Amino acid sequence: MSAASAGSGVAQGSESRLAVVVELCNSAVLLHGTDELREAESAARWLAARGYRLGEDPSALPRLREEREVLRDFLSARASSETLARFNEAAQRHVGGARIAADGSLELIPLADPKDMAGAATLALLTWGSGAEGARLKVCAAPECRWAYYDSSRSRSRSWCDMNVCGARHKMREYRARKDGSSTETSA
Numbered sequence: 001m002s003a004a005s006a007g008s009g010v011a012q013g014s015e016s017r018l019a020v021v022v023e024l025c026n027s028a029v030l031l032h033g034t035d036e037l038r039e040a041e042s043a044a045r046w047l048a049a050r051g052y053r054l055g056e057d058p059s060a061l062p063r064l065r066e067e068r069e070v071l072r073d074f075l076s077a078r079a080s081s082e083t084l085a086r087f088n089e090a091a092q093r094h095v096g097g098a099r100i101a102a103d104g105s106l107e108l109i110p111l112a113d114p115k116d117m118a119g120a121a122t123l124a125l126l127t128w129g130s131g132a133e134g135a136r137l138k139v140c141a142a143p144e145c146r147w148a149y150y151d152s153s154r155s156r157s158r159s160w161c162d163m164n165v166c167g168a169r170h171k172m173r174e175y176r177a178r179k180d181g182s183s184t185e186t187s188a
Contacts (some may be wrong), residue, residue, distance in 0.1 A: 017128045018137050021121045025072045025148035037065050052117040067118035072146055076139040091126055094119040142166035
């Protein structure tokens with residue numbers, strides 16, 4: 001999926017609260033082999049353009065890339081105990097506690113710097129990602145893609161970031177596998 005054709009992958013409205021998650025996950029476009037977070041200089045520019053910054057610590061960039069993949073894994077396999085454990089570890093690095101706000105809602109107290117994009121994305125998932133709204137936040141089922149997107153379909157059953165790209169590739173692979181399977185069965 002190309003970043004230009006997909007936009008942020010998040011619908012307008014209340015779902016925009018989760019846009020930071022989508023944007024961080026999609027900082028690497030696996031189909032094209034690009035990664036905005038590959039080098040420190042380009043990562044710092046990319047983050048600054050979004051109102052975030054890269055930490056001074058030399059481990060900041062590798063940790064940011066790792067946490068991006070933790071978020072992406074969480075979106076694709078929320079029920080996996082291993083994925084959940086990795087996400088909860090990330091959450092513990094970013095959340096200092098919780099309190100009830102004046103309006104009665106639960107408010108998470110960030111531990112990390114508010115300019116830390118991984119922290120902001122983790123807090124967004126913790127705050128809004130566990131309900132029905134968050135369940136619409138998905139990762140493309142194509143292993144070579146894994147583009148994060150907001151499933152705005154009525155049935156909430158979309159599997160592909162783009163049916164014309166990843167969905168079509170999957171259907172073609174299935175068709176070829178059936179065709180190859182039937183030709184070997186008839187020749188046997």
